[in-house]
Amino acid sequence: MSEGETLESELSENCREAVSELQEERPEAEVIAVKGDWAWVSIGDVRPAHINGVFDQETAHAVIRIPTDFPNGRRPYGIVTYPYVTKHDGQDADSEHRDHKKGRPAREALGVDEVGLWSYRWQNISWNDPKDLRKAPEIVRSRFEKED
Helix, strand or coil: CCCHHHCCCCCHHHHHHHHHHHHHHHCCCCEEEEEEEEEEEEEEEEEEHHHHCCECCEEEEEEEEEECCCCCCCEEEEEEEECCCCEHHHHECCEEEEECCCCCHHHHHEEEEEEECEEECCCCCCCCHHHHHHHHHHHHHHHHHCCC
């Protein structure tokens, strides 16, 4: 059993189905960490500076944080990026936390020194259908769009 399969075995059946739905949109998506009742799912590279010109980073690796029993009506919370994403001249982005404890499982799984955890309550999703997780890349994009 691969490490990813071992991690996925810690998810509910519906959550595994949701991850499969996400992989239809982003084939590179994979569960990289599970701690308690949360899972960290890598969705691959995103382009903050392309989405919103206020950011310094052309690319960043994005990881979403979801309940291990998703979808259950409880909202996923948080987006993790590597590297820590900054605005022009190194300014911090709003509600992004350097090396926050909720981002550490992703940091450890990625084998990096530091990540950013974006405090962000996902919106406009029912949270009751495994297909909802297909919207995760757009949720990440929408967070970058909101920065000014």
